[in-house]
Amino acid sequence: MGTLISNTLAILPSGETHTAGRHDIYVDGTDIVGIDEAPRGFVADQTIDGSRRLTIPGLVNAHTHTYMSMMRNVADDLSFADWLFGTIEPLEDRLEPEDAYWASLLSQVEMIHSGTTCFNDMQMHIGQTTRAVVESGMRAVICRGLVGGEYDLNERRIREALEERDAFADCDRLSFRLGPHAPYSCGPDYLRGVADLAQREGMGIHIHIAESQTESDNLWEQHHCTPVEYVRDAGIFEVPTIAAHCIRVNESDRSILAEHGVSVVTNPASNMKLGNGFAPVPELVAAGINVCLGTDGAASNNAQNMFREMSLLALVHKGTHDTPQCISAEETLAMATRNAAKALELPTGAIEVGKKADLVLLDLDAPSLMPLNNPVAALAYSANGSEVTDVIIDGRTVLRNRELLTIDEERVRHEIARICQRLGLA
Amino acid sequence: MGTLISNTLAILPSGETHTAGRHDIYVDGTDIVGIDEAPRGFVADQTIDGSRRLTIPGLVNAHTHTYMSMMRNVADDLSFADWLFGTIEPLEDRLEPEDAYWASLLSQVEMIHSGTTCFNDMQMHIGQTTRAVVESGMRAVICRGLVGGEYDLNERRIREALEERDAFADCDRLSFRLGPHAPYSCGPDYLRGVADLAQREGMGIHIHIAESQTESDNLWEQHHCTPVEYVRDAGIFEVPTIAAHCIRVNESDRSILAEHGVSVVTNPASNMKLGNGFAPVPELVAAGINVCLGTDGAASNNAQNMFREMSLLALVHKGTHDTPQCISAEETLAMATRNAAKALELPTGAIEVGKKADLVLLDLDAPSLMPLNNPVAALAYSANGSEVTDVIIDGRTVLRNRELLTIDEERVRHEIARICQRLGLA
Secondary structure, eight states, X not given: OEEEEEEEEEXXXXXXEEEEEEEEEEEETTEEEEESSOOTTOOOSEEEEOTTEEEEEOEEEEEEOGGXXXXXXXXXXXXXXXXXXXXXXXXXXXXXXXXXXXXXXXXXXXXXXXXXXXXXXXXXXXXXXXXXXXXXXXXXXXXXXXXXXXXXXXXXXXXXXXXXXXXXXXXXXXEXXXXXXXXXXXXXXXXXXXXXXXXXXXXXXXXXXSOSHHHHHHHHHHHSSOHHHHHHHTTGGGSOEEEEEOOSOOHXXXXXXXXXXXXXXXXXXXXXXXXXXXXXXXXXXXXXXXXXXXXXXXXXXXXXXXXXXXXXXXXXXXXXXXXXXXSOHXXXXXXTTHHHHHHXXXXXXXXXXXXXXXXEEEETTSGGGOSOSOHHHIIIIIOOSTTEEEEEETTEXXXXXXXXXXXXXXXXXXXXXXXXXXXXXX | OEEEEEEEEEEEXXXXXXXXXXXXXXXXXXXXXXXXXXXXXXXXXXXXXXXXXXXXXXXXXXXXOGGXXXXXTSSOSOOHHIIIIIIIHHHHXXXXXXXXXXXXXXXXXXXXXXXXXXXXXXXXXXXXXXXXHHHHOOEEEEEEEEOBSSOOTTOHHXXXXXXXXXXXXXXXXXXXXXXXXXXXXXXXXXXXXXXXXXXXXXXXXXXXXXXXHHHHHHHHHXXXXXXXXXHHHTTGGGSOEEEEEOOSOOHHHHHHHHHTTOXXXXXXXXXXXXXXXXXXXXXXXXXXXXXXXXXXXXTSSOOOOHHHHHHHHHHHHHHHTTOXXXXXXXXXXXXXXXXXXXXXXXXXXXXXXXXXXXXXXXXXXXXXXOSOSOHHHIIIIIOOSTTEEEEEETTEEEEETTEESSSOHXXXXXXXXXXXXXXXXX
């Protein structure tokens, strides 16, 4: 299937930054096969007129829990403990596996409409997010959340994680990591077991680290170390690791993360919303760490919109550091695209020949993009996601003129309403 | 002209907070004339099916400069001085009055699409924003920006401000205030003259106060007072005053603002973007000050979307104060609606019989609003403005099924492109 996006204003990588210019983009099968020049024998089965479109690499949401959209706005303006233990966890316990499927699909509807083509998910209901990804056409990294004290290879969760990976081996858009939940929910022995397993299976790790002051305080009291040291000492960083949050990380922690090539995902909305503060993103960048951007789940965000997250990322550190030069629009776009692709070890996140065709088209006639004095700045500071008209993932058009081709939105609404009724929600 | 919005989920005021419930809303002429009960003799010329809509009071953008959308994304990630003196002011000098008309209209297109029905504008090109408001159907408070050292009643700017007020006296949607720009651009004598004039003419004041540390430092050096004290000493607070920013205000300043009934407009995006930090909103609220929300101009925001601003407001102070209970969704909605209406002395900002019919309808089928576990939280944390389908201002439908009825968007695009070409912009 050949697709030509003709004469579009496209944002292409250019060294460490990006440049915007008019281009023809050629897609064949799942890949970008040409820019401005069609490869020999290329046949366009469809041509998209890009003249009034800004084409960007699909956004990569590097940390979320898609099933949590079921808990959107259930518990706001509460303390972390009241939020998690008083409301979210009791509700989670009542979710059926099938509920997680519909909730994940709902998150994916929201993500596709707002220009996200790939996400990194930590989930609990085996086979559900995966099934939703097969249907939606998105690209995803799936991590079964793992918690425990003593390590046991035959533990249900670990068994499930490996079984799920094997069951979906034929879907190229899916890859799998192990998801030991956090220092406060995984004992040292358990983390060591998971690290060994990851080594043997050649799998990466996705973990929460240093999300709250309480986590740091408790760990110091019990183990006399920081969350980063705790995770390092268990051997986790010996395999490719993506660490979400990393708010309470001191200079020494940042050196450890940099030294081990750990990628950090910052989640500004969720971190502020739960009263956990701001990750030291400028300092993480200065330490040479690969920083990416994520929304976290809709129970703590409460959206799955990477444009909103980009604007938060580009703004909040200018506020905390009292300087307008802190975290530029360029850095923001990189954290939402190629840095995340690097962290997830996926050939996406840039409009380049040989990369996967994960492309998002925005309406240049949208008032928020007008006048388009600086396209990269417009993405970080002006767009809100509503400008997205077309989304191509893995070479396949999944959104055309704002219409979702892969998911029956009416059915999703119906099922979400049914689940709400059963759970006594909205 | 009678309009019935039937069976809609509406957010109604309820003491200090809001309640959401199913209602019929009756509009006649410019006013809300009934809720659930039609007034005697009411005839519906149009009925809007509200069953899949969330109806909210139109949002009020309490501080902006609509003509500045022309400078959107022209200068980002720069120091305040490079931004203002190096780029924005030289560009402003090249704007023709007619350019300001089209730029203001562009801002109004963006505002209407994202649910704003009223704005408080500080502007420089007399007769242009006003003309655009007459056309768009929005409600606005217009303040001619005033700067100077010595006061002279016959000065051009002051003359123009009064002439403009008189020229547009027949448009009920327009009201006028005096806009002495800021402590750093207005001498004490000038401010005193403007305060006297406002007293005589029965006009309110709209002013920037304490936006940056530099402003405070310079004022301390020159006059040994804070910006708030400087403005108070000139007599400005003797008339109803709206003060934008108020970032660098200490406890004594906050007492002064409270004592004089000054309303404060916070502009989180602009304040962060220019590296000016965060206004002490929780402390302003604790002092009993009426706090409202604004976007500021698109040169420093870089959007005119009050939903994005609401999410920033609801999030950032939780971050700076390390507590999730800081600035609730309820407070956020109030700051974007009724607090602003109070500050601007306008009968809008709430769905209540007797108030102006400034109403915004959101699509309950939008994925970001699903499931709608808490409608007020959804407005503050989940919506991005793209959910807006219909907007009624002063009883007149200006947006229907996302289509603008009052403004020719194609013409606006054409004119903006023409101006960009002349100015050598995008």
